[in-house]
Every structure is written in structure tokens, then in C-alpha cells.
Amino acid sequence: MTNKKYMLFFKPLCRKFESWVFKIRLILKGIKGEVVCPGDCKYTKWSRIKNTRFKYKPLCIVKCKTADDVKKVIKLCVLKNKAFRVRSGGHQHEGMCSADNVVVIDLSGMNNINICGHTAWIEPGAALKDVYEKLEKSNYTIPGGGCMTVCIGGLVQGGGWGMQAREGGLTCDVLEEVELVDANSNLLTVNKDHYEDLFWAIKGSGGGNFGVITKYKFKLMDKSTVTLISIRYPMEFESNNQQGLKDDMILKLAYYLENLQCFNNKFTSFARITPYDQWSDLPRPTLWMEFQYLGCKQDAERDLKWFTESLPGLSIIDYRLQVSIYEGFLLLNGVIPERLLSTNDTQEIPNLLSFSLQPLSPIGLQQLTLWNGSTQYIPKTTCGCQGLPHKVSSAFPKENVCIRQMAEVIVNYVFYNKPFSKAATYLSIHSLGGNVREQLSPNSSFFYRDKEFLFQFQTWWEEVEDPNTTCYLNWIKNFREVLKDNNFIEGGFINFVDNSLQLEDYYGENFIKLKNIKYEYDPCNIFNFEMSIPPEPPEPPERKVPWLGEAKEKE
Structure with a gap:
């Protein structure tokens, strides 16, 4: 058997063995989430990301359920020198939430939304559709994004633009606090009073640079x-x-x-x-x-x-x-809200279809069932x-x-x-x-x-x-x-x-400060991917050297 044939035969077996060994180690450490490896019936589904241009084959996908799961995965990855990526909803346009032969820390199962007064704790895997819907039931909202399948984790760390931005600001502007697992597998509470520089950095620099955020606290707006x-x-x-x-x-x-x-x-x-x-x-x-x-x-x-x-x-x-903010959000995603589908006002249905679909970009067809049982085929949207x-x-x-x-x-x-x-x-x-x-x-x-x-x-x-x-x-x-x-x-x-x-291009004059903060919290660059912020120590302050004459006068 030639070396090339040998590699083609044994390399997939070695990779599969490696992934199962990693899975067993996580199980022994008491991880609560599911670990999906090559060969599992779910592997193909959970390897897929939203930009299907990229077909990566990660070492395994860890579907974390708790912050403790995240800590254990990061700790084991560092110990065994395994590269990893962090994924909330998989909408990273360049596919950098995954890669070949990496451990994917999948947060989509961490999707709880807990409302307390005028604030809400939202986990990173909560999809925007669910966020808007649940908040609206309590008469609240946030200035979120525009795509219903995007999850809150990636959106807020990049800034977050949506159709309430000019009144409510960016999504990151209503962020009050986060819980974050750092490079040392410590769970930090980060806000304007604790780790202020880190709190500044995570609001607008993109996900996956400084740690894994497992929970976000938002100030809520009244619904409108x-x-x-x-x-x-x-x-x-x-x-x-x-x-x-x-x-x-x-x-x-x-x-x-x-x-x-x-x-x-x-x-x-x-x-x-x-x-x-x-x-x-x-x-x-x-x-x-x-x-x-x-x-x-x-x-x-x-x-x-x-x-x-x-x-x-x-x-x-x-x-x-x-309409409500949630219904408007659905319409801008090409979805007719259920309340409006159930109306028997036949004059309004054409208006709904006209508004919600005409400005969108069609990709294929989907079936829509109206209140009277009739169906129409309408375009899917991006x-x-x-x-x-x-x-x-x-x-x-x-x-x-x-x-x-x-x-x-x-x-x-x-x-x-x-x-x-x-x-x-x-x-x-x-x-x-x-x-x-x-x-x-x-x-x-x-x-x-x-x-x-x-x-x-x-x-x-x-x-x-x-x-x-x-x-x-x-x-x-x-x-x-x-x-x-x-x-x-x-x-x-x-x-x-x-x-x-x-x-x-993305960070402008903030880039140097972001690199310095990265060095402070992740000097070994544990959280790295193709376009992650690199760590860089701050330049030492200039030392003033006295003139020789000044030194003699002091003597």
C-alpha cells in the first residue's frame, strides 16, 4: 500500500477515533450536553452552518446546556491542545463559527429567555423570532436584528442593527451585563462596574474574541x-x-x-x-x-x-x-403572522402579501395556507x-x-x-x-x-x-x-x-485598544479564528531621561 493510499484509508479512522476519545473525556467530566461525533446520525445536520458554501467537518460538536458545560469544553480543549470554534446560530457569513477538525462549542441549546421587570436575561442560542415573541407577550421588546433565524449571541457582540435602531439604538446599546467564560475557564460577571474594559470590547467587536458569553442581561423597551x-x-x-x-x-x-x-x-x-x-x-x-x-x-x-x-x-x-413589533418583524421576513392569516377580511390579505413579499429577494417557493383553507405559493426569502x-x-x-x-x-x-x-x-x-x-x-x-x-x-x-x-x-x-x-x-x-x-477596516482607531484588551484577558490567544482580534501588549509609557545638567543639579 502506497503512502497516499495509506493516508486516505487510515486518516478518517484516526480522526473518528480522536473525536470519540474527546467525547468520552467530556462525559467522564460530567458534561450535560450532547457530543456529536463523525459517524453519529446527527453529525451531518449539526455540522451544517447557514452559509452552505462552506462544508466543514469538525472533530465534534458539543451541544452545551449550561455555562459549566462551556467551562469543561474550553478547559479540555486547552489541556489537549484542540482548536475550537464558538457557534450560537451559525450565521457567521464567512463560516468562521466552524472549521475542519475543530471542536465546535454549539450554544443553540442554551436559549432560555427570563424576564424580570424591565430587564431580561437571554441566553446566546435564543433565535430573534423567539426573543421578539416572548418579550412582546410581556409588553416589551429590544432593538434587535432583522433576520428571524439569527441568534442573540452573534448579533449583540457585533453591534446589532435592526428596524428600531434610530429610536432604540443598536442591540449592544441596551446590554447591561453578561456572564462570560474566559480563557482560564472562569465564569466572569462583566458589566460597566466589573471588567469595564472587557464590557466595552464585547459590545461591537464581534463574537468569539474574548470568551464565550453564556448569558446576556438587557434593558427592555416598552412594546409599540x-x-x-x-x-x-x-x-x-x-x-x-x-x-x-x-x-x-x-x-x-x-x-x-x-x-x-x-x-x-x-x-x-x-x-x-x-x-x-x-x-x-x-x-x-x-x-x-x-x-x-x-x-x-x-x-x-x-x-x-x-x-x-x-x-x-x-x-x-x-x-x-x-401591527405589533413582532408581527412587523415577521412580515419583513416574508412570514404572514398567524393572527393576520386567520382574518376573514379578504381585502387585507392581498395587502399583506404585497407588503411582506414584494421587497424581499425570492429564493425558491414555499406554500402558504390562508384562513379559508386556500393555498398560495410564495417565495422563500434570504x-x-x-x-x-x-x-x-x-x-x-x-x-x-x-x-x-x-x-x-x-x-x-x-x-x-x-x-x-x-x-x-x-x-x-x-x-x-x-x-x-x-x-x-x-x-x-x-x-x-x-x-x-x-x-x-x-x-x-x-x-x-x-x-x-x-x-x-x-x-x-x-x-x-x-x-x-x-x-x-x-x-x-x-x-x-x-x-x-x-x-x-472594522475597528478603526479602536483596533489598538481591542488588541490590548485581548492581551489582558487572552494573552495566549485561546479564542482565535481566521479573523479574530490578535493579542498585543500595550506599549510601555515613555520614560523621561533627565539631561546631564539636570542630573548634576540634583546632586
């Missing part, structure tokens, strides 16, 4: 009625006037971006510009502007009137029902699916950038660079400002609080082996480069991680 408004351009397609359509879209996009800070803080919005009309499959770019208003429909119409009257040619699809191959990137506008020129570059790119239409490919624009800006920057490590909005470049497709994958990836890469080459953008948002960016 919300009004959802969707604005689309264009509605009618004039095939003989492409240039006029393009010029008009540039003006409308520029007006939207220039006036984001003029909106009442009760408005948070995101826009989406796509190279295709993904509902008619026509080769025309489409601009969507989605608004969530914390308040009733009449107040929303009043506070938005100045904007819509200044932009003739827009079509406003007004969601006629006032937020609601359990996993799709995809690529994202992000950036912030530079200070004093010419919005009109930037809008022209954006619209020109989507007009003249069309990937294959079956990919959900688009640029999202997330509004900031409001109370995101008002939060004092020393309170968290999120660096870009002064920005007015955030770009997210996205492409999603159905088949992992799609032969056009390179085309989809290049669309993202080239789009970002065009804006960067024109000096329009800088930085990035760590929740929308892209491995082609540098760490300095």
Missing part, C-alpha cells in the same frame, strides 16, 4: 404599535426610455440618502437596489425603500408626507393594518431560509462624500452589471443616526456611530455547486471596489463580515 410602509420605484417599465429611468433613479436614490437624517427618530429604514426586478424578472433595476414607524398609521403618514411629496413617480404600498450559499460585504460612506455622485455610481453599476437573474443580488442601505449616533462612543467598541447609513452588498443563490458562483462573488467584489476606488466608502460592519477586508 408599528406602521410599515414600502415605497417602490419604478412601477411602470418604459423599455424605450432606459436612460430616463436611470437618471430618475439616481435622483431618487440621492434624495433618499441626503435626507435620512431629516426623518423623525421613530422612523428606521432600509433601502434595496437590485439589478433585476425579481418579481417580473424584467431586466430593469428596482429601488425599494422600506420604513418602520414606531406609532400609528396616521402619524406615520403625517411624518412621511414631506418626503413622498418631494418625489413624484414613487409608488407607496401602504400596509393597511397597524432571511427565512435555513441555509443558503451566499456572500456579503459592507461599508460606510466617507465623511463629506458627494451623495449625488455616489448615487450615480451605484445606479450605473446595477444598470450595467447584471449577474444571472436567479441569484438574489442587491445592495442594501441601512439607516443609522438618531439614537445610534446619540449613544456616547466610549460606551462600546462600535466605531462608526457618526455615520448616517450603512451599505450591505449581498448575493444569495440556491445551489452550492452553481456553475455561476464566481460570477456572483465577483459582482460583490467589483461593486465594493468601484465605490472604494471613487473614494466614497470606508470601513465595514463586523456583523456583515467579509474576509477580504482587514481588521482595521
Whole structure:
């Protein structure tokens, strides 16, 4: 048997043996969670992450149930020199919550939500859908994210943007305390009074850098009625006037971006510009502007009137029902809430379908059953699916950038660079400002609080082996480069991680401080992965050496 054949035969056996030995050691240490190894019937399922571009084969997956489980896994990994990754919901866009031949510390089973007065303790594996639903039953909410299958653990450590951001701030802004397992397997209580520098670091630097957080304490907001408004351009397609359509879209996009800070803080919005009309499959770019208003429909119409009257040619699809924050969250994920599905108001169902589905990017179909037993097939969306191959990137506008020129570059790119239409490919624009800006920057490590909005470049497709994958990836890469080459953008948002960016892009001037904090709490770099913050000791203070004459005078 040649060496190559020998390795092909014995290497998987050795790896399987190694994983089972690790499992037995954990069991002997009294771990309460399940340990899934290669060969187990659950291994394929629990090896999968949300970005299905990556097909990793970890050494084992440890489904922790308690903080004590986490401590035991980290301690054994350090003792046996085993690399590990930390995973809450598996939404890390570059797949860095897993890897080949590592121990995956899976926190999805730690998903308790305990409400006490105006605060709540939430474990990292709680999905946003469950968080919003349970809090709303107690008349509370938090400014969380926008995707229903994202878990709280990764969201809050990266900052956390959602459709209440301009009123409630980022998710990390309502964080009051955490329990964290450090590199020495100690369970720390971290807040503004205890380990203040560590508390600052974990709010905005991304997950997995400083320890494993096993519990989060949030300050809660009172729940509110919300009004959802969707604005689309264009509605009618004039095939003989492409240039006029393009010029008009540039003006409308520029007006939207220039006036984001003029909106009442009760408005948070995101826009989406796509190279295709993904509902008619026509080769025309489409601009969507989605608004969530914390308040009733009449107040929303009043506070938005100045904007819509200044932009003739827009079509406003007004969601006629006032909904709760949780119901609005479901609608923005392409899910019709059960309460609304059960209504016999046949006039409202088309409005629900129109609002919740048209601005989203379709990936395949799913069946929807209405109150009367009839069914409709509606598209799955990138937020609601359990996993799709995809690529994202992000950036912030530079200070004093010419919005009109930037809008022209954006619209020109989507007009003249069309990937294959079956990919959900688009640029999202997330509004900031409001109370995101008002939060004092020393309170968290999120660096870009002064920005007015955030770009997210996205492409999603159905088949992992799609032969056009390179085309989809290049669309993202080239789009970002065009804006960067024109000096329009800088930085990035760590929740929308892209491995082609540098760490300095995400952390700005906070990077040195973050490296120093990393050195203080994890000098041996136990918590490391492809884009983790490296430890770096602080520079020693400069020593003043007296002049020779000064020294003699003292003598």
C-alpha cells in the first residue's frame, strides 16, 4: 500500500477515533450536553452552518446546556491542545463559527429567555423570532436584528442593527451585563462596574474574541404599535426610455440618502437596489425603500408626507393594518403572522402579501395556507431560509462624500452589471443616526456611530455547486471596489463580515485598544479564528531621561 493510499484509508479512522476519545473525556467530566461525533446520525445536520458554501467537518460538536458545560469544553480543549470554534446560530457569513477538525462549542441549546421587570436575561442560542415573541407577550421588546433565524449571541457582540435602531439604538446599546467564560475557564460577571474594559470590547467587536458569553442581561423597551410602509420605484417599465429611468433613479436614490437624517427618530429604514426586478424578472433595476414607524398609521403618514411629496413617480404600498413589533418583524421576513392569516377580511390579505413579499429577494417557493383553507405559493426569502450559499460585504460612506455622485455610481453599476437573474443580488442601505449616533462612543467598541447609513452588498443563490458562483462573488467584489476606488466608502460592519477586508477596516482607531484588551484577558490567544482580534501588549509609557545638567543639579 502506497503512502497516499495509506493516508486516505487510515486518516478518517484516526480522526473518528480522536473525536470519540474527546467525547468520552467530556462525559467522564460530567458534561450535560450532547457530543456529536463523525459517524453519529446527527453529525451531518449539526455540522451544517447557514452559509452552505462552506462544508466543514469538525472533530465534534458539543451541544452545551449550561455555562459549566462551556467551562469543561474550553478547559479540555486547552489541556489537549484542540482548536475550537464558538457557534450560537451559525450565521457567521464567512463560516468562521466552524472549521475542519475543530471542536465546535454549539450554544443553540442554551436559549432560555427570563424576564424580570424591565430587564431580561437571554441566553446566546435564543433565535430573534423567539426573543421578539416572548418579550412582546410581556409588553416589551429590544432593538434587535432583522433576520428571524439569527441568534442573540452573534448579533449583540457585533453591534446589532435592526428596524428600531434610530429610536432604540443598536442591540449592544441596551446590554447591561453578561456572564462570560474566559480563557482560564472562569465564569466572569462583566458589566460597566466589573471588567469595564472587557464590557466595552464585547459590545461591537464581534463574537468569539474574548470568551464565550453564556448569558446576556438587557434593558427592555416598552412594546409599540408599528406602521410599515414600502415605497417602490419604478412601477411602470418604459423599455424605450432606459436612460430616463436611470437618471430618475439616481435622483431618487440621492434624495433618499441626503435626507435620512431629516426623518423623525421613530422612523428606521432600509433601502434595496437590485439589478433585476425579481418579481417580473424584467431586466430593469428596482429601488425599494422600506420604513418602520414606531406609532400609528396616521402619524406615520403625517411624518412621511414631506418626503413622498418631494418625489413624484414613487409608488407607496401602504400596509393597511397597524401591527405589533413582532408581527412587523415577521412580515419583513416574508412570514404572514398567524393572527393576520386567520382574518376573514379578504381585502387585507392581498395587502399583506404585497407588503411582506414584494421587497424581499425570492429564493425558491414555499406554500402558504390562508384562513379559508386556500393555498398560495410564495417565495422563500434570504432571511427565512435555513441555509443558503451566499456572500456579503459592507461599508460606510466617507465623511463629506458627494451623495449625488455616489448615487450615480451605484445606479450605473446595477444598470450595467447584471449577474444571472436567479441569484438574489442587491445592495442594501441601512439607516443609522438618531439614537445610534446619540449613544456616547466610549460606551462600546462600535466605531462608526457618526455615520448616517450603512451599505450591505449581498448575493444569495440556491445551489452550492452553481456553475455561476464566481460570477456572483465577483459582482460583490467589483461593486465594493468601484465605490472604494471613487473614494466614497470606508470601513465595514463586523456583523456583515467579509474576509477580504482587514481588521482595521472594522475597528478603526479602536483596533489598538481591542488588541490590548485581548492581551489582558487572552494573552495566549485561546479564542482565535481566521479573523479574530490578535493579542498585543500595550506599549510601555515613555520614560523621561533627565539631561546631564539636570542630573548634576540634583546632586
